[in-house]
Amino acid sequence: MNTERKLKVALLGCGSVGSEVARIMTTHADDLAARIGAPVELVGVAVRRTGRPRPGIPGDLLTTDATALVKRGDIDVVIEVIGGVEPARGLITTAFEHGASVVTANKALLAEDGPALYAAAEQHGADLYYEAAVAGAIPLVRPLRESLAGDRVNRVLGIVNGTTNFILDKMDTSGAGYAEALEEATALGYAEADPTADVEGFDAAAKAAILAGLAFHTRVRLDDVHREGITEVSASDMASAREMGCTVKLLAICERSADGTSVTARVHPAMIPLAHPLASVHGAYNAVFVEATAAGQLMFYGPGAGGSPTASAVLGDLVAVGRHKLNGTRGPGESAYAQLQVAPMGDAVTRYHISLDVADKPGVLAQVATIFAGHDVSIDTVRQQGKDGEASLVVVTHRAPDSALRAVVGELRKLDTVRDVASIMRVEGE
Amino acid sequence: MNTERKLKVALLGCGSVGSEVARIMTTHADDLAARIGAPVELVGVAVRRTGRPRPGIPGDLLTTDATALVKRGDIDVVIEVIGGVEPARGLITTAFEHGASVVTANKALLAEDGPALYAAAEQHGADLYYEAAVAGAIPLVRPLRESLAGDRVNRVLGIVNGTTNFILDKMDTSGAGYAEALEEATALGYAEADPTADVEGFDAAAKAAILAGLAFHTRVRLDDVHREGITEVSASDMASAREMGCTVKLLAICERSADGTSVTARVHPAMIPLAHPLASVHGAYNAVFVEATAAGQLMFYGPGAGGSPTASAVLGDLVAVGRHKLNGTRGPGESAYAQLQVAPMGDAVTRYHISLDVADKPGVLAQVATIFAGHDVSIDTVRQQGKDGEASLVVVTHRAPDSALRAVVGELRKLDTVRDVASIMRVEGE
Known part of the structure; x- marks a missing residue:
């Protein structure tokens, strides 16, 4: 263990996740130090208001100036748990520019602007880790x-x-x-x-x-x-x-x-x-x-979700990123080499469960079935229930492109004998 | 991508896992190259017999001299899927000595001699990865x-x-x-x-x-x-x-x-x-x-288990270890700093389900219950069924140390009124 060198960490956000991250960094300090290879030092916590009591966090670590915190220049890892696109995006970019790696739980920002963040990390030789952004503590x-x-x-x-x-x-x-x-x-x-x-x-x-x-x-x-x-x-x-x-x-x-x-x-x-x-x-x-x-x-x-599980994922990333910092290396960056086409929903292949309110007279099922056949959508099951001149028809299809299914529903809606398309729902997992 | 540099891989063993590893290395060569950052070259496959046809593996890669293969000196990663303690242990150690990192699926060897292997990896600045050793393809x-x-x-x-x-x-x-x-x-x-x-x-x-x-x-x-x-x-x-x-x-x-x-x-x-x-x-x-x-x-x-799932885990490790090789870094080594005491089974806390054949007469349940109480084992439920002068007694305990439960069973066996301890099974997951 390198006890001379400390891993300096800045925390952006101190809500349910941030406060748990800070708490565990204190209570499990020895474990974290042993696993990273150097003690972790929390050097600052950016919050919106400093007045509120934050149990376990020394008051002099709190600041409302997040930008100044990430610009310090001596921060090894910035943990971003503010959420939302701005100011998180600007702060993360600034953190990379000032030599820090970043651990974030920010799914909205990653989905919005992931490639730009990856590029910034790459440019500055830093890590961008985000296990907590998807499915909380579940390693995914x-x-x-x-x-x-x-x-x-x-x-x-x-x-x-x-x-x-x-x-x-x-x-x-x-x-x-x-x-x-x-x-x-x-x-x-x-x-x-x-x-x-x-x-x-x-x-x-x-x-x-x-x-x-x-x-x-x-x-x-x-x-x-x-x-x-x-x-x-x-x-x-x-x-x-x-x-x-x-x-x-x-x-x-x-x-x-x-x-x-x-x-x-x-x-x-x-x-x-x-x-x-x-x-x-x-x-x-x-x-x-x-x-x-x-x-x-x-x-x-x-x-x-939840403060503790999300904190677990954040701290797992902190250990990985911390090790890299100490060894002067990086983990995997963006991997987008495959550049597959992202197809629209119409190309997705799925099954439909459609409930129709129809007139209870002969020939309706034949009309309905003809429409499905016209779009090459094969029917798995039909259930028909009639009462008082009205009937309901529940159709479950085999797998077909969503566009074909939507076209079928569009035509069903135009049939005189179809009073209402009461519900449409996809069927998965079979 | 570094196309000058190739990642040279030697494969030890070509059974159900090894042949799948070799096959996927060929069919997914482009993906692997993109993810690692350099093309992967399979430079040798150690087998017990070279005569058998191995579809997809060029005959000139096969060798029965595994030791010579790992001693070549130009191998980046050795994949060991022979299994068993020897010769796998010797080959892995030799591989480290000759500059290779190792990916293995060998649970028996790791459980037997993990610390020595970790030490050898550490000494030679190499990686020891083994996702495939536990639960096949499941990332664990x-x-x-x-x-x-x-x-x-x-x-x-x-x-x-x-x-x-x-x-x-x-x-x-x-x-x-x-x-x-x-x-x-x-x-x-x-x-x-x-x-x-x-x-x-x-x-x-x-x-x-x-x-x-x-x-x-x-x-x-x-x-x-x-x-x-x-x-x-x-x-x-x-x-x-x-x-x-x-x-x-x-x-x-x-x-x-x-x-x-x-x-x-x-x-x-x-x-x-x-x-x-x-x-x-x-x-x-x-x-x-x-x-x-x-x-x-x-x-x-x-x-x-199974060839394909295990191969998936092996190749995931190959990508990680390959990246490290190209970047001149290493992944995490052994982490045994906590040095907790490994307690014997007697200290494990569990529940018992015990079936007894007992004499069907008054006082038996009281005798049995006294023995449990004497060892501080609390009873959750008792089910008693009698027929023809014989009775069966099924006791389910609350959680207690295994040693106490074993002592209870020992005393029950000595009771005249207990004809047989028909079965003992632990109860978990509650």
């Missing part, structure tokens, strides 16, 4: 970036947002509607006062962009990710899912096309069979499947 | 060694041997006895002709030693691991487990003691509740839970 970034580096990943499929999983799980187990389940999630602290980023799928889409980039060695931006949230999922969707032996989850799905030349990334609610391991991921937990050519199917499961 | 070594390096791991609990999981799963689902299930496993290629290493728990114990070492930053040898195989598990044990809402799995369990100063590592069959995620790990799959102070409970799941 490092396995994709390093463990599977000798394999070909074909698919990443997972639950990467705890808030929406809590809400959907609640709806499934209690029969509650979306609004009621959201209310409970907010009351219990699982949803923020403004839940938009979670329930509209922005958070999951940012993670999907990051995962797709790592999995396919291709730049995937937030805008490339097809995104649908859970606000339209109804109690009756849940009930239909149950009837099919399924439940509804908000899934992030990153896939390589069958011919290997393009990829798609998407986030949307989907039915998955109850027997699928993702169906038993409850509450705010996350779980991600990774399918690779040689490795087969792997699953990673754990707490997807 | 790297997450423990790196992702959780900023956290405190308290427990590792998992199914790490596919052969025994296949056999126990078969017994559970079909009601077959051990011998019949083993026969089927052998016929299907899941068990080797001599299944001793698997069914007696040696393979799982080696993995437990490796996992405990990584989790607790403490040297744990194979001899430190308490080991019981599955050969004594009977169809009636399976039936008892079912009655309790459990199944039987061969578990590897590495635990830090409550006071944090010592660790235990053990492999034995145990009952776990059907609701526990490990209960639904079927066939030859592996799954490992890791519990850490900050991260909480994580699970890793995937194929635990």
Whole structure:
């Protein structure tokens, strides 16, 4: 151990994650020092307000001037847990310019501007690590970036947002509607006062962009990710899912096309069979499947958010980056050499579950079936229930391009005999 | 990319894993080159017999002189997939002495002699990587060694041997006895002709030693691991487990003691509740839970063995070690600074499920309960069933040190009213 040399760390942000990071840096100082090879010294903590008491953090470390902190020039590692695009982006760039490596949990920024951050890290010979940005404490970034580096990943499929999983799980187990389940999630602290980023799928889409980039060695931006949230999922969707032996989850799905030349990334609610391991991921937990050519199917499961789990991921990165600093080396940088085409949602291959309210008269099923056939969409099952001159028709398709499925739905809507397309939901995990 | 410089690789062993490694090195050559930063060149493959056809491997690369191959002096990375202690140990040591880094899948050797190998790597500035040694393609070594390096791991609990999981799963689902299930496993290629290493728990114990070492930053040898195989598990044990809402799995369990100063590592069959995620790990799959102070409970799941999955892990390590070679750096070495005491099995805290055949007369339960109380072992449930002057008594205890539980069983055996201790099994995962 090098006791002369100290690893100087600056912390940007001291909320639920930052305060845990600072706490563990103190309580586990000996372990961290032994694992890094030198003692860690927290030299500054940038916060919005210095007045508040911060148990365990000496008052003289607090500063509201984050820019001055990252410009000190003697910082080895900057830990950024502020979140959001600015001022985080500017601070991280400044940190690289002043010789620091960066550990961040900032999925929004990485999905928005990852390549520029990587380029800045590269230019200044620094590390950019971000295990905490996806799925909290679950080691997922490092396995994709390093463990599977000798394999070909074909698919990443997972639950990467705890808030929406809590809400959907609640709806499934209690029969509650979306609004009621959201209310409970907010009351219990699982949803923020403004839940938009979670329930509209922005958070999951940012993670999907990051995962797709790592999995396919291709730049995937937030805008490339097809995104649908859970606000339209109804109690009756849940009930239909149950009837099919399924439940509804908000899934992030990153896939390589069958011919290997393009990829798609998407986030949307989907039915998955109850027997699928993702169906038993409850509450705010996350779980991600990774399918690779040689490795087969792997699953990673754990707490997807929260101060402590996220701090664990941050500190794991701190150890790696700290070792590199001491040895004058770097870990892997951006890997985007494959430059696969990022295809639009229409190219994604999936299955649909469609509920139609139709007139209860002969020939309707034939009309409907003709439309599916006209777009080469093969029907798996049809369930027809009639009462009082009205009937409902539930169609589940085989796998087909999303564009074909959407075209089918467009034509169904124009049929006189179709009163309403009551619900459309994708079916995954089979 | 550095196209002048080639990464020279020697492969020791060309069985199911080695041939997959060689095949993927050829088919994915461009990907590997892009990820490492230089093309990979396979310069030699050491085999026992050169006569056999090896599709995809040029005949002039084959050699029976493994020692000469690792002594060439121009090898960057030696991949060892021969298995067993010798000659693998000598070859790896020689490889380090001649400037190569080593990627190995050899759990037996690492559990037997890990510290000496680490020391040799250290001395020669080389890497020793072994993701493939534990749980096949499942990234587990790297997450423990790196992702959780900023956290405190308290427990590792998992199914790490596919052969025994296949056999126990078969017994559970079909009601077959051990011998019949083993026969089927052998016929299907899941068990080797001599299944001793698997069914007696040696393979799982080696993995437990490796996992405990990584989790607790403490040297744990194979001899430190308490080991019981599955050969004594009977169809009636399976039936008892079912009655309790459990199944039987061969578990590897590495635990830090409550006071944090010592660790235990053990492999034995145990009952776990059907609701526990490990209960639904079927066939030859592996799954490992890791519990850490900050991260909480994580699970890793995937194929635990087989040529392709193991090759995936080997090649992931090859990419990491190759990058280090090109950059003149090294990854993490041995981390055994914590030097925790490795406590004997008697100190492990667990629960027992004990079936007794007893005389069906008043006072027997009181006698039995007195013995448990005398060793401070608290009883959770007792189920008593009598017929024809005989009765069976099934006792499930609360958590207690294994030594106390063993002492209880010893005294129960001496009671006149206890005809037989029909079965004893630990209960985990609650």
